Amino acid sequence: MMDTLILSRIQFGANISFHILFPTITIALGWVLLFFKLRFNATGDERWMDGYRFFVKVFALTFALGVVSGITMSFQFGTNWPGFMESVGNIAGPLLAYEILTAFFLEAVFLGIMLFGFSRVPNWVHTLATFLVAFGTTMSAFWIIALNSWMHTPAGYEMIDGVAHATDWFAIVFNPSLPYRLVHMLLASGLTVAFVIAGLSAFRMLYGDKTSAAKLTFKTGVFLAAILIPLQIAAGDFHGLNTLEHQPAKIAAMEGNWETGGNIPLLLFAIPDEEARENRFEIGIPNGASLILKHHAEGEVPGLNDFVAEDGTPMHPPVNAVFWSFRIMVGTGLAMLALSWVTAGVIWRRGLDKPNPWMLRAFVAMTFSGWLATLAGWYTTEIGRQPWLVTGVLRTYEAVADVPAPMVLSTLLVYLAIYVGLTLAYVSVLFYLARKAARGEQPKPMTPGSGAAVTMIPAE
Amino acid sequence: MSELFNDPATWLPVVFAGLMGVSILVYVVLDGFDLGIGMLTPLVSVEDRDRMIASIGPFWDANETWLVLAIGLLLVAFPAAHGTILTALYIPVAIMLVGLILRGVAFEFRVKAPAHNKHLWDWAFFIGSLVTALSQGFMLGLYIMGLEWTAMTVAFALLTALCTAAGYTFIGACWLIIKAEDALQTKAVRWALRSLWGLLAGFVMISAATPFVSERIFQKWFSVPEIILLAPLPITAFLVTCILLWALRQLPDPTDRFRHVPFAGGTLLFTLAFLGLAYSFYPYVVPEQLTIYEAASAPESLMIILVGTAVVLPMIAAYTMLAYVVFRGKARDLRYD
Ligand code: HDD
Ligand code: HEM
Ligand code: HEM
Numbered sequence: 174m175m176d177t178l179i180l181s182r183i184q185f186g187a188n189i190s191f192h193i194l195f196p197t198i199t200i201a202l203g204w205v206l207l208f209f210k211l212r213f214n215a216t217g218d219e220r221w222m223d224g225y226r227f228f229v230k231v232f233a234l235t236f237a238l239g240v241v242s243g244i245t246m247s248f249q250f251g252t253n254w255p256g257f258m259e260s261v262g263n264i265a266g267p268l269l270a271y272e273i274l275t276a277f278f279l280e281a282v283f284l285g286i287m288l289f290g291f292s293r294v295p296n297w298v299h300t301l302a303t304f305l306v307a308f309g310t311t312m313s314a315f316w317i318i319a320l321n322s323w324m325h326t327p328a329g330y331e332m333i334d335g336v337a338h339a340t341d342w343f344a345i346v347f348n349p350s351l352p353y354r355l356v357h358m359l360l361a362s363g364l365t366v367a368f369v370i371a372g373l374s375a376f377r378m379l380y381g382d383k384t385s386a387a388k389l390t391f392k393t394g395v396f397l398a399a400i401l402i403p404l405q406i407a408a409g410d411f412h413g414l415n416t417l418e419h420q421p422a423k424i425a426a427m428e429g430n431w432e433t434g435g436n437i438p439l440l441l442f443a444i445p446d447e448e449a450r451e452n453r454f455e456i457g458i459p460n461g462a463s464l465i466l467k468h469h470a471e472g473e474v475p476g477l478n479d480f481v482a483e484d485g486t487p488m489h490p491p492v493n494a495v496f497w498s499f500r501i502m503v504g505t506g507l508a509m510l511a512l513s514w515v516t517a518g519v520i521w522r523r524g525l526d527k528p529n530p531w532m533l534r535a536f537v538a539m540t541f542s543g544w545l546a547t548l549a550g551w552y553t554t555e556i557g558r559q560p561w562l563v564t565g566v567l568r569t570y571e572a573v574a575d576v577p578a579p580m581v582l583s584t585l586l587v588y589l590a591i592y593v594g595l596t597l598a599y600v601s602v603l604f605y606l607a608r609k610a611a612r613g614e615q616p617k618p619m620t621p622g623s624g625a626a627v628t629m630i631p632a633e
Numbered sequence: 634m635s636e637l638f639n640d641p642a643t644w645l646p647v648v649f650a651g652l653m654g655v656s657i658l659v660y661v662v663l664d665g666f667d668l669g670i671g672m673l674t675p676l677v678s679v680e681d682r683d684r685m686i687a688s689i690g691p692f693w694d695a696n697e698t699w700l701v702l703a704i705g706l707l708l709v710a711f712p713a714a715h716g717t718i719l720t721a722l723y724i725p726v727a728i729m730l731v732g733l734i735l736r737g738v739a740f741e742f743r744v745k746a747p748a749h750n751k752h753l754w755d756w757a758f759f760i761g762s763l764v765t766a767l768s769q770g771f772m773l774g775l776y777i778m779g780l781e782w783t784a785m786t787v788a789f790a791l792l793t794a795l796c797t798a799a800g801y802t803f804i805g806a807c808w809l810i811i812k813a814e815d816a817l818q819t820k821a822v823r824w825a826l827r828s829l830w831g832l833l834a835g836f837v838m839i840s841a842a843t844p845f846v847s848e849r850i851f852q853k854w855f856s857v858p859e860i861i862l863l864a865p866l867p868i869t870a871f872l873v874t875c876i877l878l879w880a881l882r883q884l885p886d887p888t889d890r891f892r893h894v895p896f897a898g899g900t901l902l903f904t905l906a907f908l909g910l911a912y913s914f915y916p917y918v919v920p921e922q923l924t925i926y927e928a929a930s931a932p933e934s935l936m937i938i939l940v941g942t943a944v945v946l947p948m949i950a951a952y953t954m955l956a957y958v959v960f961r962g963k964a965r966d967l968r969y970d
């Protein structure tokens with residue numbers, strides 16, 4: 174029988190993994206919708222509005238899933254990790270409170286106007302509502318990433334009787350890993366959305382969509398991906414350098430490096446064996462890791478053997494999970510780079526009149542690649558922080574609730590069943606909507622509301 | 634008195650208990666009406682169901698956010714209590730979350746999934762609303778019973794669960810009286826009249842039981858002069874009930890002028906009941922175990938939240954009202970425009 178600790182960890186991991194799928198899409202999709210809307214306002218080209226109408230449905234569905242899974246999250250701390258708030262609540266509390274106050278209400282209220290208000294408010298109010306929803310989701314990401322980054326690289330606090338007290342709010346919010354993590358996450362969201370847009374549009378085209386709207390959104394997705402992916406790779410590199418400085422044990426696990434030293438290879442494949450404390454079946458690029466992390470071949474890379482307590486208990490994260498999730502993320506990133514650049518090049522040269530069906534199929538297959546990379550990235554980050562919950566302050570096992578294991582297990586099974594069911598329903602409904610759109614069953618073009626006179630505001 | 638205000642550690646917990654109370658109350662009224670409508674959906678035809686859901690479509694998300702705020706305030710202001718309460722309520726919380734998930738996603742899936750699946754999502758919507766209401770009522774009952782799990786307390790909690798569902802149905806029906814026309818409005822009046830009795834039964838039950846759970850609460854109500862000072866509370870409740878019963882018999886009126894009266898009356902009833910409960914439990918946040926002072930976060934952290942709240946809450950109130958103004962009037966079909 175598994176104990177409460179491990180079950181609670183699985184449950185938390187399952188809940189937040191499910192939650193993050195949806196914000197990852199809504200954060201950037203809000204901005205893309207705003208872009209579609211502004212293009213339409215400026216050009217009057219109906220195809221932009223068609224793109225807006227299609228993806229606003231995707232947005233609404235995604236948002237609903239994000240909200241309900243988010244509500245589950247806000248109860249998790251209390252039901253499963255009471256020790257977390259008891260020990261660092263003075264820091265985490267205000268950050269969570271600001272997220273609710275400045276982000277959640279904003280997006281929830283203006284979402285109503287964005288979705289149902291087009292014929293009730295002047296066009297500019299509708300555009301403004303779209304902006305505020307996008308802004309709200311981004312604020313939401315900012316606050317929660319601030320908290321999460323603080324858990325990785327705590328700053329601006331002091332410990333009094335085992336309880337963290339804030340001393341400097343600026344240092345807390347803008348803690349050392351926040352800029353890197355925030356940028357990397359926002360870019361991840363942009364990439365995820367780029368591939369969702371390109372994938373669904375490619376699906377429409379394959380399904381015989383006669384309108385040119387699908388082509389336009391396909392192109393938007395491809396170019397967005399092509400622009401963002403090099404930025405993401407660069408941001409990831411900087412993120413890694415920052416982690417090297419603050420959480421060297423995590424880097425050692427990501428690189429699968431046991432002994433500190435220079436000339437460390439970049440491992441492409443290996444099976445880390447934590448019993449024997451060595452790797453099996455290593456394939457690597459000589460000096461690669463030293464070059465990436467220290468920018469010269471002799472550069473010293475931390476090794477896992479430095480993080481073992483006197484009595485032999487490892488004080489570093491589990492190696493396999495971190496090592497492999499990191500490779501899945503980077504691998505997905507490289508696949509994104511290859512596909513988006515080749516396709517962008519083809520479109521640039523030959524346009525989209527006769528798209529190669531295999532190119533379109535590749536995009537359909539990659540529709541949810543952003544999810545894979547994002548989850549893999551989060552697993553790297555979060556498992557890489559273990560055994561700490563808050564680095565150097567609170568260990569995971571110290572925070573767990575004293576509830577019986579069978580109770581956690583039963584709720585875990587229920588959540589898992591629901592999550593699998595809803596994820597399948599979500600994915601299939603997106604493709605169903607794309608099929609419907611391809612058959613031309615889009616809702617009629619809409620007219621702005623009674624305040625139509627105000628649409629005269631010159632192109633926003 | 635001045636001393637009280639000089640030391641933030643004495644007044645901050647009270648302010649936060651108040652804020653939390655207000656968010657719970659606002660949540661109960663606002664999400665109460667859309668959960669109530671959810672519970673009424675099986676009673677009507679497909680077209681009426683679309684209309685009923687259209688009447689809450691633009692609002693439910695923001696309404697639910699008040700729950701997030703309430704639980705967030707409990708979490709951030711009273712971390713010690715938060716853990717105790719939520720671990721004691723582990724199972725009902727999980728059931729409520731499942732309910733909230735089902736009805737929240739059903740809003741979207743029922744109109745986006747293939748048409749032949751719509752009735753399945755309609756069921757998910759109904760069941761989600763019902764389960765949410767019941768589990769919230771159950772938690773209320775258990776909280777009143779001091780978070781103890783015995784046969785007696787569970788039986789009581791099951792009764793409060795039913796009454797809470799009736800109460801939400803009532804406020805939902807009142808909302809529908811505002812939003813619906815013709816036959817649907819007439820039905821809503823009938824539903825409101827019936828479910829009002831369930832709500833009243835709940836009030837009577839809770840008022841009767843609470844003083845006997847703890848000697849302390851008994852003293853707070855039934856000693857002199859408290860009993861006289863507090864008399865306005867039950868008297869107002871009685872008067873409001875009479876007005877409600879009268880108004881519901883007049884509706885639907887041909888001019889539709891009184892359509893707001895039941896909802897306003899219902900809100901007032903909820904408020905009164907809430908004040909009574911708050912009075913009973915103050916200063917405890919975990920009944921008879923932990924006071925708001927013992928459970929509160931550090932003053933410097935509460936202060937920074939309070940500043941934010943003071944700035945942002947009025948803005949939230951303003952744009953929430955904006956949304957209600959934009960979507961005033963009778964509910965039409967939901968259209969993504
Ligand atoms: C579309 C998603 C995506 C893609 C293509 C990449 N990443 Fe990433 N990565 C994330 C999405 C992500 C993430 C989910 O957003 C994480 C988890 C926490 C965070 O800040 O970002 C993350 C974490 C993360 C970390 C862990 C930092 C830490 O917590 O210590 C590193 C070092 C990198 N990434 C580096 C890279 C590199 C070198 C990439 C080159 C291909 C890359 N990422 C592609
Ligand atoms: C959104 C993407 C995220 C994912 C996919 C994710 C995933 C995970 C996983 C897999 C663990 C388990 C690690 C282990 O026990 O070995 C974990 C731990 C944890 N994470 Fe995250 N995390 C994310 C973001 C966050 C954020 C934003 C916060 C806080 C604000 C957070 C707070 C925690 C806490 C409290 C734990 C400890 C509980 C546990 O170990 O399971 N996580 N996370
Ligand atoms: C890195 C991890 C996270 C990110 C980037 C993130 C971001 C977001 C965003 C953008 C939304 C609104 C958009 C949508 O609903 O789709 C959202 C919703 C929500 N999130 Fe998260 N979140 C994260 C983790 C968490 C955690 C750890 C909690 C729990 C404390 C949480 C609680 C919520 C809640 C309660 C909502 C619903 C808000 C509403 O009612 O509108 N999130 N999240």
